[in-house]
Amino acid sequence: DGGITQSPKYLFRKEGQNVTLSCEQNLNHDAMYWYRQDPGQGLRLIYYSQIVNDFQKGDIAEGYSVSREKKESFPLTVTSAQKNPTAFYLCASRPPNPGEKLFFGSGTQLSVL
């Protein structure tokens, strides 16, 4: 969907390295989300943020960290503690009432070297 940008499209991580995935939106949405997608596993929630300077852990937060210093930005860091980081990562944002549609970015494919 237009208005939410993820970068890079492909990312490679070396052993013991932290990497950061970027997510920027110009839709003026308060809520932003990070999902991890593995084949046959659907979309699993990593972290979400309902407002600036606040965020909550999702179902699989271990080995990941986030920040929400600006409304437009919600970067995700994959730390060295995440032992199996290879996956497709999707960022999303969502408007407040009455609309509830989730707007997705185009995703980042992270692989381990």
Add this chain to the structure above:
Amino acid sequence: GENVEQHPSTLSVQEGDSAVIKCTYSDSASNYFPWYKQELGKRPQLIIDIRSNVGEKKDQRIAVTLNKTAKHFSLHITETQPEDSAVYFCAASTGPGYALNFGKGTSLLVTP
């Protein structure tokens, strides 16, 4: 937290037939149920959604039904076409700002 179960995981139908995908949810407070379609390598796209105050919603060949008592909802695609082939995800949410919890997806294949 919310648990969304989706069945079947794979579905193969012939062109022109109907396809039905079913989901159940665990949190009775959930009130928003969208369905997303994802083609290979692309982002999920919303195809239809339903709120808990409605039992059925239809958009051309696609319909969704919701049974709040049984806590399940279903996607119905009629007159399927090869371009309907994709992975379909159901999801549930308790309200705006809260996370969508997704099912594991159904890979639909429509053969000519």
